[in-house]
Amino acid sequence: MNMRRFAITSFVGAVLLVLAPAASPHSNNLTLIGGAVHADRWPQSAQLVWNINPAHGPNIAGARPVEDVVQAAFDTWTSAPNAALNVTRGNDSAVTTFGMDGTNLICFVCHGDFDSEPETLAVTMTTVATEAGVPDGNGGTTQFAGQILDADIIFNSAHDFTVDGSAGGQDLQTVATHEIGHFFGLAHSAVVRAVMYPFAPPMQTRLSYDDVAAISVNYGKAAPDIPTVSIAGTVRFGGAGVFGAHVFADSTTSAEPFAAFNIRKSPIGAMTLPDGSYVISGVPADSYTVTAEPLDSPVVDSNLAGYAAAYGRSAMQTGFTTRWHYARKK
Ligand SMILES: [Zn+2]
Incomplete structure (x- = not known):
């Protein structure tokens, strides 16, 4: 079975010894620090800003602006019942590099490492704090181990996407919605109907009960x-x-x-x-x-x-x- 899949990668900085109670395993990416398991997430109070580099190649077809597609995908999560997320779109970016740089970048022309995984549609990379009370790299102080400090979503330019539901490519909003789940720290779900299921359906831009549970937890x-x-x-x-x-x-x-x-x-x-x-x-x-x-x-x-x-x-x-x-x- 040849399934096109989403990928998830987490970057973790220097490993420091931190003792903390194990977090809930529910639906999060996890970071092991000093023998303790931490659920990756942003602080509840965080005012999250994402920046898009709207440049893209002919692999993304259709007239709808990619900015609108990504905004719609964020809106899907921020309007979920039982969840309180504070997310805004910042200025557009021309940057084509990613990592721990203070910008949560959405990029269609960045060079992700897709060579070993050509079937991967997109990847979300997060940088996670390894302890509380240290500089967060953005001028503040980390609040907890597992705190997400930076997240970037890189789409694989070797795949064909469509922005308007037309045939011939993978629906871009479907992929963006899934990756934004990772942006918030969610892991893959084994629930087949979930947006966070690791294999992409042709089109699915509505959250499932499983996704709502994950984001609201x-x-x-x-x-x-x-x-x-x-x-x-x-x-x-x-x-x-x-x-x-x-x-x-x-x-x-x-x-x-x-x-x-x-x-x-x-x-x-x-x-x-x-x-x-x-x-x-x-x-x-x-x-x-x-x-x-x-x-x-x-x-x-x-x-x-x-x-x-x-x-x-x-x-x-x-x-x-x-x-x-x-x-x-x-
Ligand atoms: Zn994924």
Whole structure:
């Protein structure tokens, strides 16, 4: 199966010894610092500014400006229910280089390292703080380990994109929406209908319940639009906790609690920790079946870059069969 995929790469600066409680594993890229796992995210209070270099080649077809496409993709996340994000577009940039430079760049003509991964559509690179209380490189001070300091989205100019839904290329807004999830620190999801699923559908610019859960767990509103709860438990096989199982809550009803927000109903997932425990957060009131499945295809270890390594494991456990763990009403 030849699937065109999104890629994720994280840059981490010098490794410093930091002792902090393990963060929730839910839906974030993770950074291992001094033996502790940190969820990558911006400070909730951050006023985020992105800058676009609108230059692009003929590989992006259609009349709609790329600036409008990227703005629409950011708006998709900032209008998500239960999430409070403060994001604005800054001045356009002519820069074609990226990294820890104080500019959160969106670029179509930057040279990303796609040579070894030609099927990759785009990549988001983040620079993450390794400790709190040190200079953040932008004139401020870091607040926590795992704090994102800089994020850049680089589109692969070797791929054909369209900006207006016409045939002949990958829909650009679909890819931008996915990459902006990474921009906010979200990891890939094994929920097939999620925007953060690692393989690109032809077009999907609306968030799913799984995406809403992920963004709202990280940047929650003080007064949520729709109340949510968490479902927690432990996956065991032969009595031992299973690490790296994909656990997801799937509604058993036709309820649409996020219908007013133009969100697609989907299961909401999480990964198990080394002891087999999991917490599925951001779950709206409904009835659910909770299923645990091995992450053995189509989403595999390498799609959740760094997850196993963050917990000191070489791989997730996949030597078990999919099973319905339990079901209960919420
Ligand atoms: Zn991705």
